Amino acid sequence: MSLTHYDAINWNQVSDMIDKATWEKLTEQFWLDTRIPVSNDLDDWRQLDDDHKWVVGHVFGGLTLLDTLQSEEGLKALKENVQTQHETAVLNNIQFMESVHAKSYSTIFSTLNTPDEIDEIFEWSDSQEFLQNKAIKIGNLYLDANTDPLKKKVANVFLETFLFYSGFYTPLYYLGHNQLNNVAEIIKLILRDESVHGTYIGYKFQVGMRQLSEKQQQDMKDWLYNFLYDLYDNEEKYTHMLYDQVGWTEEVLTFIRYNANKALMNLGQDPLFPDTSSDVNPIVMNGISTTTSNHDFFSQVGNGYRLGEVEAMNDDDYHVARPNSDKDLNDKE
Numbered sequence: 044m045s046l047t048h049y050d051a052i053n054w055n056q057v058s059d060m061i062d063k064a065t066w067e068k069l070t071e072q073f074w075l076d077t078r079i080p081v082s083n084d085l086d087d088w089r090q091l092d093d094d095h096k097w098v099v100g101h102v103f104g105g106l107t108l109l110d111t112l113q114s115e116e117g118l119k120a121l122k123e124n125v126q127t128q129h130e131t132a133v134l135n136n137i138q139f140m141e142s143v144h145a146k147s148y149s150t151i152f153s154t155l156n157t158p159d160e161i162d163e164i165f166e167w168s169d170s171q172e173f174l175q176n177k178a179i180k181i182g183n184l185y186l187d188a189n190t191d192p193l194k195k196k197v198a199n200v201f202l203e204t205f206l207f208y209s210g211f212y213t214p215l216y217y218l219g220h221n222q223l224n225n226v227a228e229i230i231k232l233i234l235r236d237e238s239v240h241g242t243y244i245g246y247k248f249q250v251g252m253r254q255l256s257e258k259q260q261q262d263m264k265d266w267l268y269n270f271l272y273d274l275y276d277n278e279e280k281y282t283h284m285l286y287d288q289v290g291w292t293e294e295v296l297t298f299i300r301y302n303a304n305k306a307l308m309n310l311g312q313d314p315l316f317p318d319t320s321s322d323v324n325p326i327v328m329n330g331i332s333t334t335t336s337n338h339d340f341f342s343q344v345g346n347g348y349r350l351g352e353v354e355a356m357n358d359d360d361y362h363v364a365r366p367n368s369d370k371d372l373n374d375k376e
């Protein structure tokens with residue numbers, strides 16, 4: 044294929060307002076791991092026994108692998124089939140944030156873990172059977188050029204809204220107990236991003252579904268529920284392997300079934316499991332719902348992170364640097 048022309052992206056003519064709204068939401072909630080003072084959690088960390096420390100470290104190892112997959116393959120796969128240029132711009136934003144997510148676990152490791160422990164966690168992530176299973180099941184859909192583009196969206200949403208939550212459970216549990224609050228803050232910022240990502244990609248899936256025949260829609264539904272069962276089957280094993288030693292397995296499974304239903308909801312589908320938010324450990328739901336917390340006055344970073352107030356430029360804004368014109372400087376608000 045050779046180009047005969049190329050179109051400039053025009054943000055003054057947006058055909059799908061969801062693209063624009065999502066761009067605005069995601070850019071407003073931009074954050075960086077380096078601004079969260081994780082070292083403030085060291086006292087809490089030292090109080091944990093070895094089993095619980097192991098769970099925390101390896102849960103984050105698992106999450107690192109999944110965010111790596113998203114940043115390297117997941118969004119790239121989606122960008123191959125966009126409806127609008129603005130969708131590409133949104134997916135670029137998401138892809139970069141996935142790299143921030145993947146990096147932020149290393150920020151946590153470097154604060155809480157020794158170099159040897161970090162090496163062991165990465166060796167584990169790169170070889171653990173059930174963790175690798177999920178990366179491979181999802182990654183193969185991304186990498187196969189013949190995969191239906193809608194199935195790539197399903198894989199993305201299942202990863203973002205379902206498969207991450209066996210890992211998110213741990214920091215939310217500690218947050219609910221008022222422990223490891225800064226670690227949890229990073230996770231809540233990630234969670235807030237994933238929530239927008241899952242909703243947006245799920246919406247694009249639903250737009251695509253509406254263009255299919257009834258028969259094609261039914262085939263897609265059959266496929267996605269089967270895929271979800273398959274992923275859940277593996278997720279059960281993963282959860283036992285991680286959590287049996289601390290006795291949390293059953294409540295983590297409730298939590299991931301609840302999130303599997305949310306993934307289905309993002310895709311416009313009916314829930315599969317009977318679990319609702321009232322079945323989830325209230326301490327964990329409490330962890331999710333804690334409101335704005337800013338860590339320090341200067342960075343204003345927290346899940347209530349806000350950009351400075353923005354106002355439109357006017358002619359006066361250009362007068363500030365003019366020599367011998369103190370009036371302009373002093374008269375400004």
Ligand SMILES: [Fe+2]
Pocket residue numbers: 110113140141144233237
């Ligand atoms: Fe992510």
Ligand SMILES: [Fe+2]
Pocket residue numbers: 113137141203236237240241
């Ligand atoms: Fe994401």
